[in-house]
Amino acid sequence: MSTAKPKVLITGSGGLIGGVLVAHLGDRYTFSGLDRRPSEGGASNIPTSVGDVADLASIRKAFDGMDAVVHLAANADMHQAWDSALNNGIVATHNVFEAARQAGAKRIVYASSNHAVGMFELDQPYRRIRKGDYAGLDPVKLKRIDHNVAIRPDGYYGVSKAFGEAIGAYYAENHGMEIACLRIGTVNRHNDPTHDVRQLATWCSHRDLAQLIDRCLSAKNLKFDIFYGVSNNKWHFWDIEHARKTIGYQPQDDAETYRSRLRQRTGA
């Protein structure tokens, strides 16, 4: 990348995370958006192309001149039907990676999901932690779910994200691209983990996610890698250390500080 601000295309820019990126990183990158509709969300103040990621021809031009891509466009419903996962996940992600390759945009930050490995949290001790039952557990000694675990999707959404990681590895190794897959935890509009006790483990704050994506966009040593997008929560069960060591991710937030508010809200 040149010394000017890198040009970064955000797919699905009208969604929650698109807005988070523009708000937190708008001074470090020159963002443009790509969405099915002109943006009305938080990213509405960036130039936005209209196209459907399921149709390569409709999105190809938006990649011209870009240094990097943050691929967020997806149906985020973990219970989605196969046809949606196929079109909005699998076909779309191929199209985004292929458009980036054709345009010479080398670096991609891909919004994968914890649901690619979602069956792990139904095993102990994670199954208890997600319910808020910590009896006898030491968060310091917890063996966490890391980037080396087997693929264990909990739905077609997770299957489509596992696919995205696989085709990402292909593009990285066979076309010299630089691809970070982020298995993002719980990011919500209100930016707190007070709606569900599971979020005390899985929450990723807006500023932590923005920092993680910033690190992925700027890391010198990225070829292909997988990181978890999660804050430094006391009871986080997805690994943070790999992102700390590899790209210098230093999460600032801890869901634990919201525990009393969660309790007030849910009785947990």
Added chain:
Amino acid sequence: MSTAKPKVLITGSGGLIGGVLVAHLGDRYTFSGLDRRPSEGGASNIPTSVGDVADLASIRKAFDGMDAVVHLAANADMHQAWDSALNNGIVATHNVFEAARQAGAKRIVYASSNHAVGMFELDQPYRRIRKGDYAGLDPVKLKRIDHNVAIRPDGYYGVSKAFGEAIGAYYAENHGMEIACLRIGTVNRHNDPTHDVRQLATWCSHRDLAQLIDRCLSAKNLKFDIFYGVSNNKWHFWDIEHARKTIGYQPQDDAETYRSRLRQRTGA
């Protein structure tokens, strides 16, 4: 399964491996076939339904009454274009798994491929072994590529096979199915490894592949697993031990015994 011979549907039954299965295991299983055309190959002596695995409705009935499925149908060209991998690999494999689920055929043996992890063999020492350069290497001490390695596809074909493994894990864990993914090495019509020095490492003989699939169909302890389909070649670089220990695979053949014939043929 009942004590009668298990009923097993072979997709892509008209291909090479379909014929191998019927020839080697026809006395142990009651096979039927499913193919785009009425079979003319080695599996032509079994009842065969005509349908396209890319079209779920056209294949669904063929699964009724089956105990198990061996899913072989695919475009086996490792250099195939995206559209072929999408339709003949991804869409087709979802359809086969979903048809099996709907029909109550619990067990699936899925023909994955070494190409799901094909980039490993371009790393040393495998890169030298595949070229027949064994200087300083000890085959006994060789660290082999096993079922726990990361996904590293070498083309869209390998990407489609990595997808098949991911959706297999989903069906196994979320629908109580029993799924073995076989990363099959080099199986050829002439059933010898004399055409290319790489095959001294990657060859899988007909009888070894038939035995491996038999073990997968009959194993008591299968939930979801990944095995390599390779003979006990002196220079095999894909792991056999996991299949030995887990399902009792005992390969009989070793490509090394063909070395002199390979040399005559290729000058290697």
